[in-house]
Amino acid sequence: MPLQPWRKGTVTRIEEETWNTRRFWVKVAEVDSFDFLPGQFVTLDLPIHEKPNRRWRSYSIASWPDGTNEFELLIVLLDGGLGTTYLFNEVSVGSELMLRGPQGVFTLPPALEQELYFICTGTGIAPFRSMLHHIERHNIPHRGLNLIFGTRSKRDLLYFDELRALEERLPDFRFYPTLSREEWEGCCGYVHPVYEERIRARAHGLDTKHPAHFYLCGWKAMVDEAKERIIKLGYDKKDVTLELYG
Numbered sequence: 001m002p003l004q005p006w007r008k009g010t011v012t013r014i015e016e017e018t019w020n021t022r023r024f025w026v027k028v029a030e031v032d033s034f035d036f037l038p039g040q041f042v043t044l045d046l047p048i049h050e051k052p053n054r055r056w057r058s059y060s061i062a063s064w065p066d067g068t069n070e071f072e073l074l075i076v077l078l079d080g081g082l083g084t085t086y087l088f089n090e091v092s093v094g095s096e097l098m099l100r101g102p103q104g105v106f107t108l109p110p111a112l113e114q115e116l117y118f119i120c121t122g123t124g125i126a127p128f129r130s131m132l133h134h135i136e137r138h139n140i141p142h143r144g145l146n147l148i149f150g151t152r153s154k155r156d157l158l159y160f161d162e163l164r165a166l167e168e169r170l171p172d173f174r175f176y177p178t179l180s181r182e183e184w185e186g187c188c189g190y191v192h193p194v195y196e197e198r199i200r201a202r203a204h205g206l207d208t209k210h211p212a213h214f215y216l217c218g219w220k221a222m223v224d225e226a227k228e229r230i231i232k233l234g235y236d237k238k239d240v241t242l243e244l245y246g
């Protein structure tokens with residue numbers, strides 16, 4: 001895929017998603033349709049450093065392709081993060097951002113012939129939101145779809161009501177939010193026991209594993225551990241697709 005040119009985007013809307021996470025809608029006026037594949041990202045060139053490569057910050061697109069020239073980014077404010085501090089403190093509706101994209105190969109296969117496990121922490125949920133709405137919008141044939149989303153507490157839950165509603169509409173989709181620092185009516189603890197239990201249940205206690213593919217997105221420590229655990233369950237490295245941040 002050729003490298004996309006730098007373009008000017010305009011922020012059209014900003015909403016608070018949680019206490020430290022915001023949704024930014026960006027419109028690219030020079031194109032009629034900002035075309036991308038669910039799971040891809042854009043890179044922003046922010047005025048936070050003299051060197052270009054120290055100004056670049058990449059964020060997964062949280063919305064899905066809809067034929068318009070507008071898309072959504074989901075961004076968490078990081079302590080000491082120059083990029084997110086600038087976006088939260090200096091950017092408002094009407095602000096212009098230089099961006100390049102779409103980029104990335106963290107995307108769905110042409111046919112969804114295996115059960116899919118989307119495993120994420122924090123804003124790593126963004127590309128999976130895009131994929132799931134795309135599957136529903138185009139009525140793409142699929143087998144099981146499992147979204148395992150790990151975060152600390154209820155105040156950190158992202159797109160919770162939306163994904164619960166999607167679970168009711170989209171056949172064979174199951175949403176498993178799990179909290180590591182707070183007890184509640186849902187799953188508690190880290191993401192790993194959640195997908196491991198689901199995989200073992202799907203195998204019906206047999207020694208053979210059921211066909212599945214795993215998408216991992218989030219902090220490196222989670223992604224590394226998940227990949228190791230999945231391989232120990234009998235899957236191959238080619239059964240895992242990952243996207244790191246942080």
